[in-house]
Amino acid sequence: MKKTSVKLLAAGLALLLSSTTQAADYVIDTKGAHAFIQFHIKHLGYSWLVGRFNSFEGEFSYDEANPDAAQVTVSIDIASVDSNHAERDKHLRDDEFLDAEKFPQARFVSTSYRELGNGKGELQGELTLHGVTRPLSIAVTAIGAGDDPWGGYRRGFEGRTSFALADFGIKRNLGPASKEVHLWLGIEGIRKK
């Protein structure tokens, strides 16, 4: 009996210790627009068309001592799609593409993270887009972290991924070169106090 209570005490202490060195939580700085969700897709196979989602929010946790425990959650306001052309954005929002009325939000929730060394990592998660949820892998590069000039602490990453529009039920034919959309993510988080 004594042994188990000692064990419990040790476990409790370990838990306490681990919670003090727990991963820091960060709020993605969408308020100050230091985060970007950009997409690009080939136009006819001749060039890149670039756009972004202007409105989204999210959080992540990251601990340098235990990077594989990192987690990310982001939700994106689909109606905020912006390809620098109002008529095209209207078309992208309607039911032939993103159907923003029926599926106003896209969401990415990470399931695991693997540090690959050299500041590289692989983030696995589930993306819900256009009402379809599918696993998605994002290639991550750590850009930097440190104090900012205004009393906060920031950490930033870059992410790249791509997927076929049809995988998420977006069936509109844009031509053989334009089946895949590529995402470029520039994410900066401010550590929670």
Place this chain on the structure above:
Amino acid sequence: MNWKNNPDSYGLIHIAMHWGMAMIIAVLLPLGLWMTGLDYYDPWYKKGPDLHRAVGVLLGLVLLARIAWRLCGPLPASLARSRWEALAAHAAHLLLYLLPLLLIVTGYLISTADGRAVDVFGWFEVPATLQGIDGQEDIAGDVHFFLAMFLLVIIALHMGAALRHHFILKDDTLRRMCKSDK
């Protein structure tokens, strides 16, 4: 031959603007419905909307001239047989000015929501004015579609009434919009 309207008949200018607008609207309504369903690789995917926008601007010019013309001159006497008919005809006529006007404005607000100008066959451009309102192109688009459907209904009533006057009541309603007497 009469350029101006008089109490008995429409003048040539009024008749020309009436049928000119009728033909333009007969192009714009089906074009608008058809072009929005085209495949990306259809040759008309780009040509259709370009034509729709340009012809829409031309309709606006004709409509403004027509409103000015109507405000300046008299109309021939109504051939309605009852107070109810006269009122219904008058309401439909007002809507046939108002709905195209609002259609042109909302269409313009879609295309210029991001500050781009509307190009008219490369002849001239209509610059953006109201722009950057949150959801402008979506709201203007929904209203534009609703107005188009409304206009379609009013046109059907207008045509039905004209044919009724011509074939059933056998009066000059349709004839006097086709020919200027005296």
